[in-house]
Amino acid sequence: MARPVWSGVITFGLVTVPVQLFAAVQDHAVHFHQLQRGTGDRVRNRRVNERTGKRVDYDDIVKGYDAGDGRHVVVEQDELDGIAPGRSQVIEVRGFVELDEVEPAFFSGTYYLAPRSDEYGRVYRLLRTALAETGKAGVATFVMHGREYLVVLRAGDDVLELHTLHWADEIRDPRRDLPRLPGRERPGSKELDSARQLIDAMTTRWRPEDFEDTYEKKVRQLVEAKRDGEETARAEEPPEATNVVDLEDALRRSVERAGSRREPARTSGAPSRSGSGSGPRSGSPDGARLLSDLSKRDLYERAADEDVQGRSRMNRQQLIRALSDRHRTRTAS
Known part of the structure; x- marks a missing residue:
């Protein structure tokens, strides 16, 4: 069971939703200890006084801002907590935007939000459904672990998602900061x-499960091979850059x-990936119920079959509406 990393409330307008925040991802990287070469002894990091070389207890460590000339401004943790006591418990929604307006460079991390208890499920469900049906994302700020975050709230399949964002002044200007970029002349x-x-x-269709972290897989294979005394093969060198003359x-x-x-194109008589023709479709009396029973992945595949435009940016509720509208239009014509 996941453990919450933060607890507080979401506020939008005069509505308040008590929630808990959970990490949406878990690390699958191979982790190593640091050892001294030749001895195999563990290497430890210790907090020591730079001047005396003596170890310092964690409780005796404070934050210091470098003011120059070797001087520091000392700031205690309770002073930092005191400047925003209320905001450290509140995700304050400032407004709602179209999610595709937020440039990908701004996205940083992803979390899930859950109601703090069952009694808050109704208000939580209301916010999630409203975001899903409008296709909007809530822009908010909150404080966690001594930092203020800019975030967007969006509706997932059954959960509210919180995406942390970089601040505008943290995003680099590629034209200014990169050493070289080609001009804007149009290619041939x-x-x-x-x-x-x-x-x-x-x-192709977006299927994240079709991809794997091959580097981490090879790291594990390397460790296992060395443990068993086996030889390991080096990876191939990267391909050479394409010569401009050979580009075409x-x-x-x-x-x-x-x-x-x-894959070969499906013939007109082939069954849909989303199910055989035996079940009710979106146009039958039970069609709406069937669509609502499908997962987002199945809805996306059906939308691809129907050539629904903009499907890659749709959430689950939007896919259901688009498929229902497509069938009604086809039936009316």
Whole structure:
């Protein structure tokens, strides 16, 4: 069972929802201890006084801001807690925006929100459903572990999600900060057409479970091989950069290779991935109920079958509405 990392309330307007915050991800990385080469002895990090070299207890450590010339401004933790006592318990929604307005560079971390107890489930469900049906995200701020965060709240399938964001002044300007970027002249039309064809040929559905962290897998294999006294093979070197002269040929061959790997198109009589034709569809009397029983992944696949535009940005409720509207339009025509 996950443990909460923060507890407080969400406020929007005059409505308050007591909630708990949970990490949405868990680390799967291989972790190593630090050892002294040749001895195998553990290496430990200790807090020591820089001047005396003596160990310092954790309770005797305070924060110090470097004021220059070797001087520090000492700040106690209770002083930091005292400047925002109420805000450390409140996720204050300032407004609502379209989620796709938030540039990906701003996103930092993801958390789940749950009602603090069953009695708050109704208000929690109201906020989640309203966000799902409007397609909006709440922009909010709150304080956690001594830091203030800018966040967005959005509706997941059955849960409220909280995404921490970077502040605007933390986002670097690539034109100013990167050493080089190409100019804005438009590529040649033939090369651009080939690049578009390659993107079309490689377009697929978003299935995160189809991907794995191959580096961590190889790290584990390395550890196991060394433990068993086996030899390990080095990875292949990265491919060389594409020569500008060969660019068009490389694009053409890439399109051909990607096209040969695509799954054959489904014939008109083939069954849908979302289920056989025996069950009620969205247009039958039980259609709405059936759609509401499907997972978001199944709804997305059905939306792909129906060529619903903008489906990649839709949440579960929006997919249900779009599929229902598509069937009503088709029936009316």
